[in-house]
Amino acid sequence: MLITSLLPLLARYSLGFDLVAGADGVVTLTVIPRKAESAKAALEPAEARPISITGTAAEIDEQLALGAEGALGQIFAARRDLADQLAEQRKAAEDAKAQAASKAKPAAKTAPTPTAPAKAPAPVAAPADEPLSLY
Template identity: 60%
Template sequence: MLIANLLPLLHRYSLGFDLVAGPDDTVTLTVIPRKAEGKTGPLEPGETRPISITASAAEIDAELVRGDDGALGQLITTRKTLADQIAEQREAAESAKAVSAEAAKAKAAAAPAKTASPPASPPPSPAALPAEAKSNEPASLW
């Protein structure tokens, strides 16, 4: 029954399990999602991160029976959704980078060669007198 309920998860992942008995009749179940054989495309590291559940055996069974609607199924679905979003963002960033590089190439090719322009007149020195000032009179602030 456990495998039948995990079948929806097994379509995307190969699942590894580790069971460890704990104190007070608790059990720690660690589920390790891995890429299923025959599936194309890499899994994101977040999708393959192990998931640990510590509870009583009955509580773990109750969650696993729920399949995709249980805690484990929801965690894996959320991780997949996040991985899909990350992949989309990476594709968009790569596309934007390529478009930017093409635009820069086109701009560089379209820009005419710079011609030598006459040098600009040098800025006036701070010690130079204003045009209306006379050399024998002090400069006025008004």
Template identity: 60%
Template structure:
């Protein structure tokens, strides 16, 4: 039951497990998602957050037996959906960056270079009749 319940996570991640016996015959099962071998994308913080279940062994078995309809199955489905959304958002962002870079490259190539004309004086230049030893007149 455990492995069948975790198959959706195994498609995307490598998983680590931790089992700890607690008081009153409780058990804590912790599933730790890791980057799968051969996967090139880096995982988001939310994707690598461990999933912990604390209950009696029979309660955990019952919850895992529910499969996709149980709490663990729903959590796995939600995480998978969110991970897919993150991947789609990354792809869209990269596509937008590439399109923006291409547009900027095309715009700079198409724009004529603006050379100041010799008849137009520089914005802060002195009038032609002013000499360097006398202040420029406003009239």
């Protein structure tokens, strides 16, 4: 039953388990996700972090039996969604960067040629028979 409920996760992940018994029948199950050999994309660091579930053996069995609808399946689904969003954002940022670089290249090739500074207009000389006035 455990393996059958985890089959959907095994398409993307190779799973390692650590099981520790505590006091009063409490058990901690730690699931360590790794990239499955058949998976094409590498796992994001947050997606590959171990997941610990603590409860009684019956509670953990119940959650694992729910498969993708259980706690473990929901955690994996949320992490996968976040990893997909991060991958999309990275691709959009790379595309925008490449587009900006391609727009900058033609502008750099056709840099404007320096022009001579504009000459100030020549002062108009007053007629010789008129006195200069400020008014």
